[in-house]
Amino acid sequence: MSELATTGPGTESDPILTLANVQQSYSGVLALRGISLDVAKGEFLTLLGPSGSGKSTLLRVIAGLEEPDSADVMRLNGHSIVGVPPEARNVSTVFQHYALFPHMSVGENVEYSLRIRKVAPEERRRRAEAALALVRLPDKYGRRIHQLSGGERQRVALARSLVMGPDILLLDEPLGALDERLRLDMQLELIELRRKTGATFILVTHSQEEAITMSDRIVLMRAGTIEQMGSPRDLFASPATEFAARFMGFENVLRGRILRVAAQDAEIDIAGQAIRGRVVAKNLRPGDTAFAAIRAEHIHVAKNADRTNHLRGTAGTPVYKGRFTDVPFKSPVGDLMVRLDGADDVLPPQADLNFAPETCVIGSIGPESAGQEETSSKGKKHD
Numbered sequence: 001m002s003e004l005a006t007t008g009p010g011t012e013s014d015p016i017l018t019l020a021n022v023q024q025s026y027s028g029v030l031a032l033r034g035i036s037l038d039v040a041k042g043e044f045l046t047l048l049g050p051s052g053s054g055k056s057t058l059l060r061v062i063a064g065l066e067e068p069d070s071a072d073v074m075r076l077n078g079h080s081i082v083g084v085p086p087e088a089r090n091v092s093t094v095f096q097h098y099a100l101f102p103h104m105s106v107g108e109n110v111e112y113s114l115r116i117r118k119v120a121p122e123e124r125r126r127r128a129e130a131a132l133a134l135v136r137l138p139d140k141y142g143r144r145i146h147q148l149s150g151g152e153r154q155r156v157a158l159a160r161s162l163v164m165g166p167d168i169l170l171l172d173e174p175l176g177a178l179d180e181r182l183r184l185d186m187q188l189e190l191i192e193l194r195r196k197t198g199a200t201f202i203l204v205t206h207s208q209e210e211a212i213t214m215s216d217r218i219v220l221m222r223a224g225t226i227e228q229m230g231s232p233r234d235l236f237a238s239p240a241t242e243f244a245a246r247f248m249g250f251e252n253v254l255r256g257r258i259l260r261v262a263a264q265d266a267e268i269d270i271a272g273q274a275i276r277g278r279v280v281a282k283n284l285r286p287g288d289t290a291f292a293a294i295r296a297e298h299i300h301v302a303k304n305a306d307r308t309n310h311l312r313g314t315a316g317t318p319v320y321k322g323r324f325t326d327v328p329f330k331s332p333v334g335d336l337m338v339r340l341d342g343a344d345d346v347l348p349p350q351a352d353l354n355f356a357p358e359t360c361v362i363g364s365i366g367p368e369s370a371g372q373e374e375t376s377s378k379g380k381k382h383d
């Protein structure tokens with residue numbers, strides 16, 4: 001389906017989107033604090049972050065629904081989009097709540113933007129049917145919207161966005177309203193859809209699991225800034241800041257003081273215990289305050305363990321989670337969460353805990369002032 005392929009004056013290696021120093025505020029509150037970002041053609045990029053970190057604002061700036069206070073550069077497919085209205089940008093947005101016209105059929109919904117652009121009826125129908133086939137709804141052209149399930153409505157919304165062959169498809173929490181099973185299916189469908197169309201996808205989500213499953217690259221946002229950018233593997237295994245470690249699901253994040261650093265290896269003093277780990281931050285020096293992060297599944301209960309990263313812990317009440325059991329421990333470095341594979345394992349009240357240095361990430365503490373947004377209420381108004 002050639003209409004869905006991206007075309008433009010740039011070369012293949014040029015970014016489809018370039019943003020430099022984009023600032024946006026609402027009534028004096030800075031929602032974007034100088035965002036700079038290149039997005040490659042055909043990339044699946046995810047904006048990840050807690051509520052209020054600026055993900056939707058950034059998406060709205062790209063769509064043209066919000067004009068930023070200032071920006072050094074905003075280029076889409078080789079052209080500046082500063083001051084360009086949304087309808088003149090070749091981007092399309094899919095929202096969480098579909099925003100379909102309830103009084104129109106599926107086909108009429110999908111064709112809507114083509115009709116506005118005065119595309120001839122036969123051509124409209126051909127393109128709408130091709131878009132519906134792409135989202136695996138080939139026989140639903142004449143259906144009414146209220147006759148569709150939530151998952152089918154979201155697919156119609158996707159078809160409607162794809163029918164124009166956008167340079168970039170913007171997805172604002174598109175799976176948020178779906179139940180868990182459907183959400184997992186749709187994650188795979190979105191990956192497949194991106195592969196089939198070759199379009200660039202920018203997804204907004206606060207789910208690290210969704211970001212890791214679907215993205216080529218993740219942009220982790222915090223209080224209107226980019227905290228860390230990288231592949232899902234980078235963010236999952238090597239969060240560079242304490243905030244990133246917590247957001248990427250490390251159950252154990254502890255603070256201490258650096259004792260020594262040698263290339264990728266460091267030792268950190270946590271409450272008088274020397275802990276060895278893998279360095280993820282640049283410029284860490286002995287004496288610096290730093291964090292150590294360990295995933296619960298990387299801490300093992302083992303007798304006669306290697307003395308490296310070896311701690312004696314007192315078990316609390318286990319929490320059965322089905323596939324595994326989480327056990328909180330009191331240890332000399334503080335509270336630790338330990339994940340046991342065997343859901344029925346019986347633990348002695350005192351146990352030897354240890355973890356391999358390569359599973360323990362050591363990094364610098366990010367700026368202390370940022371990150372207030374996690375607990376604040378937003379008072380957001382988009383209408």
Ligand SMILES: Nc1ncnc2c1ncn2[C@@H]1O[C@H](COP(=O)(O)OP(=O)(O)OP(=O)(O)O)[C@@H](O)[C@H]1O
Nearest residue numbers: 026031050051052053054055056057378380381382
């Ligand atoms: N229209 C608006 N008027 C005033 N403040 C706004 C408006 N839209 C967003 N904000 C504020 O800007 C900041 C960023 O909001 P934004 O919606 O971009 O965050 P988000 O990361 O998308 O959050 P969520 O995941 O909850 O949608 C927040 O502090 C929010 O309260």
